Amino acid sequence: MVTRFGIFLLCLVMLSSCGQSLSSGELKKVGLLVPETVNDQVWGTKGYKGMLKIQSRFNVDVYYKEGMNSEAIVGRAVKEFNQKGVNLIFGHGNEYAEYFNNLSDKYPHIHFISFNGDAINENTTSLTFEAYAMGFxxxxxxxxxxxxxxxxxxxxxxxxxxxxxxYEGVKYMNDQVNVDIQYTDSWDNDQKALSILDQMLKNDIDVVYPAGDGYNVPVIEKVKENGLFAIGFISDQSDLGQSTVLTSTVQHVDHLYEVVAEKFNKGELKSGNLAFDFQDDVISLGKxxxxxxxxxxxxxxxxxxTYKKTGELPQ
Structure with missing residues (x-):
């Protein structure tokens, strides 16, 4: 459980002042809420890097809060952000869609961003990665x-x-392959993920796709110990071993943050649910x-x- 609930101002060294927003558009200050930590080296870290990119590009103050895992806690954080003049808030997960739908009417001057949810108010937007193709x-x-x-x-x-x-990509390449699919029912239950892996290894599985950002690193480390292969998830995980990680299905969350901030700054950010894919340069394969x-x-x-140009996968 994350115990750090403090708010931090991220100030780049080259800025002479962190107290003044220098954006010439709609963007004033930006806040980030993460359910756990920005130090997980996967999902949370990518959100943090997105904040740094926004700060560098638009010369605005950016803040983040960790451990934002209930509506009450989020409500207090949004109030603090509002007092600091934040007018764009990213909730780094699907749980924030509901929280923001309930909160956003109180702060019509703030635009709220969440992931993989249903944004229903005028000043709320939910972002979704079209992840089927990267999986394929x-x-x-x-x-x-x-x-x-x-x-x-x-x-x-x-x-x-x-x-x-x-699954479909495997079958397209080799219809003789048996694909064992099991679920942890959690993004970060590494104990259950490792238990599932143990069973898979007994069944002669030699390539594993750990599609959960909270447990993929320990799973890949154990796959590496056994001399087998893995496909990385969310980040380019080739640094865990290029003889182990064949490639990674990468979601460039940090770049998506920058894209969204630019749209907001220009007054072009739409409300509702927005989807992004390879064509938007926010999804790729890793090394x-x-x-x-x-x-x-x-x-x-x-x-x-071909997919980026036509939207068609190999058939």
Missing amino acids: FGGMVAGHMTKTNQIGIIGAYDWQPEIRGF FSPLIDAEFVKLINDSIQ
Whole structure:
């Protein structure tokens, strides 16, 4: 459980003053709420990096608060942000959609951003990554590289489109592969994820896709210990071992924050639910392992470019 609830002002060294917003558009100051921590090296860290990008590009003050995991706590944080002159708030998770729908009427001058929810008020927006395609291309890599024809997916929730896409991508490359899909029902239950992995390893699975940002690192570390393969999730996780991580399905949350801030600054940010994909340069595959043959890497890259142009996946 995160115990740090303080608010922090992120001031870049090159700025002579952190007390004055220098944006020439609608954007004044920006706040970030995360349910746990910005130090998880995956989802939370990407939100933090998004704040830094906004600060650098627009020369505005940015703030963040950790441990924002209930509506009451969020309500107090929004009140503090409002007192500081924040007019754009990112809630870094799907739980914030409901909180913001309930709060936003009290702060019509603030625009509220959440993820994977249903934004219903004029000053609320929910962002969604169209993750099916990234899963599909990751699955193609797994289907190409498996030696045992046994692949495992450790998902957080059964609604994740990247999981369905990954399965279809595997089958597109190799219809002889058996894909074992199991769920933790949590983004960060690493104990359950590792328990699932233990069972998968007993069944000769040699490629694992841990599709949960809170447990993918320990899962990949254990896969590495066993000399097997993994597909990274959310971040480019090639730094965990290029002989282990074949590639990663990457969501560039930090860049999406910058895109959204720019739209807001220009007065062009729409309310409601917005979706983003490869074509928006906020989704990609990560570095490819040197173990993957160059011909296949070219095939994947060409397929991604075709998808970006036409919206069509390999058939």
